[in-house]
Amino acid sequence: MSHLPQIPGNQGLAERARAVLGADLIEATERVGELTLLVSREAAASVLQQLRDTPDLSYEQLLDIAGADYPEREARLEVNWHLLSLTHNRRIRVKVMTDDAKPVPSVTSLWPNAGWLEREVWDCYGVLFEGNPDLRRILTDYGFEGHPFRKDFPLTGHVELRYSEEQGRVVYEPVKLKQDFRSFDFLSPWEGQWKLPGDEKAAEGDQA
Structure with a gap:
């Protein structure tokens, strides 16, 4: 029988994440029953590893990496990692803000499936992933110009x-x-x- 501490709902989970992540966690928000953690761009890989390896969190599985574009902001681009804890049967979203010049740490060393997911975000939004060994276009043609999911495309x-x-x-x-x-x-x-x-x-x- 597991003796891991039980975390009551998203509020307790947010408090636990803040205790684990410290200053790397910028903001925790809950909408429609889902918890989202905004973290610093430079610490993204470290944050995701802690969420995966901390026993009472145990977000073992990377489900998806999604981009978003907000042209009115200085850091117009977002990267969202969607994680699943099979151990505790819960999900969480982790996001960072960046632009097309500041790279985001790759998490291919944590989850091998991140390789193709990062290529999708690069192809569609132009987000650079530092440490990805094969950052090429994956959905558009190699000679394609621009990034088609940006709102000014x-x-x-x-x-x-x-x-x-x-x-x-x-x-x-x-x-x-x-x-x-x-x-x-x-x-x-x-x-x-x-x-x-x-x-x-x-x-x-x-x-x-």
């Missing part, structure tokens, strides 16, 4: 690629907008010949 992209039967290879071309819904007007619930009651685009007298 053009919605149409820069180029499109296709396989050319004539040339027998992949070719790059300027983006051509072929989808009708590229210019979809979201003020109307429908596009086309229908004019529905409540549709603010419909002219007066046309509504049923």
